[in-house]
Amino acid sequence: MSKYLVTGGAGYVGSVVAAHLLEAGHRVTVLDDLSTGFAEAVPDGAEFVRGRIQDAAEVLDASFDGVLHFAASSQVGESVVDPEKYWRNNVAGSLELVSAMRKAGVRKLVFSSTAAVYGEPDEVPIKETARTSPTNAYGATKLAVDHLITSEAIAHGLAAVSLRYFNVAGAYGRYGERHEPESHLIPLVFQAALGQRPHIAVFGEDYPTPDGTCIRDYIHIADLAAAHLLALDAAESGEHLICNLGNGTGFSVREVIESVKRVTGREIPVQVAGRRPGDPAVLVAAADRAREALGWTPKHPELDRIVADAWEFTLAHRA
Numbered sequence: 001m002s003k004y005l006v007t008g009g010a011g012y013v014g015s016v017v018a019a020h021l022l023e024a025g026h027r028v029t030v031l032d033d034l035s036t037g038f039a040e041a042v043p044d045g046a047e048f049v050r051g052r053i054q055d056a057a058e059v060l061d062a063s064f065d066g067v068l069h070f071a072a073s074s075q076v077g078e079s080v081v082d083p084e085k086y087w088r089n090n091v092a093g094s095l096e097l098v099s100a101m102r103k104a105g106v107r108k109l110v111f112s113s114t115a116a117v118y119g120e121p122d123e124v125p126i127k128e129t130a131r132t133s134p135t136n137a138y139g140a141t142k143l144a145v146d147h148l149i150t151s152e153a154i155a156h157g158l159a160a161v162s163l164r165y166f167n168v169a170g171a172y173g174r175y176g177e178r179h180e181p182e183s184h185l186i187p188l189v190f191q192a193a194l195g196q197r198p199h200i201a202v203f204g205e206d207y208p209t210p211d212g213t214c215i216r217d218y219i220h221i222a223d224l225a226a227a228h229l230l231a232l233d234a235a236e237s238g239e240h241l242i243c244n245l246g247n248g249t250g251f252s253v254r255e256v257i258e259s260v261k262r263v264t265g266r267e268i269p270v271q272v273a274g275r276r277p278g279d280p281a282v283l284v285a286a287a288d289r290a291r292e293a294l295g296w297t298p299k300h301p302e303l304d305r306i307v308a309d310a311w312e313f314t315l316a317h318r319a
């Protein structure tokens, strides 16, 4: 049994990983300022500290075996209009956290990085060795934190793993996605299915893909969570392992809408709009490194399963 600090454990991904850690018999303390998270999402059995990562020194001590760091601002559009918020919260905040870890002697870190660090890829599937060229401040701040972690591993022997998520989706029991504003495709299609928005906009039907719509790599939140527990085992002192987390296959916007129709049995009004600038045709992970270095195998790669679990959560939690 180990004891972990989970920053952002009142958010979507952090709450699911915290639940998995507890189920595996570990002790969990959640540090979250509830800026975008929900107190009721903190799993039963976790200690909850309402506070900021900038003040992590007040929470961390040598009794912790490691930190899983999810807390961040993560709205791409907002990061473009308010970049300082992102540099302050994601980069300066992570710097305070890493510094507090070193001072407390906590020497293991798993960090939520993102496919947004790659920007528009030169080739797909995207490998971890691909050029990093983020197209927004969100991706830039996550890349900066990856660099911070690498230098901390080299200088001070931190054992670190960055997991670069592609499109996280689905739900795990009572834990699911509640972003405000919502920007992820599956919950937005649900809103159209429920009549909470007049239609789902499809941005571009003239991409060089089989049905003309963009293709993205969707990973079930439970598979993503499992990778975090494996990352804790794989982390080695003085090394910073970086792994993409995706299924290595993609689904088009049209395929997602068809899946939602099948799962919900509802009609989905669709409106085709023009392409959005900076939207690459295909973003799919090369997922070999996570499989080899972590021994990770996704259990739920089927789109209908991902959508069905997310739908069940949405029906249980809709206002």
Ligand SMILES: NC(=O)c1ccc[n+]([C@@H]2O[C@H](COP(=O)([O-])OP(=O)(O)OC[C@H]3O[C@@H](n4cnc5c(N)ncnc54)[C@H](O)[C@@H]3O)[C@@H](O)[C@H]2O)c1
Residues within 6 Å of the ligand: 007, 008, 009, 010, 011, 012, 013, 014, 031, 032, 033, 034, 035, 036, 037, 038, 051, 052, 053, 054, 069, 070, 071, 072, 073, 074, 089, 093, 112, 113, 114, 115, 164, 165, 166, 167, 168, 169, 178
């Ligand atoms: N959801 C995705 O598809 C996705 C994809 C790639 C990467 N990520 C990354 O995964 C992580 C979790 O994403 P999510 O979707 O669960 O987001 P979320 O907004 O649901 O969760 C983030 C949590 O962090 C908390 N938080 C933010 N700033 C904080 C601070 N300074 N101190 C303490 N708590 C703070 C929020 O209150 C929230 O509970 C983020 O780092 C995000 O960048 C998510």
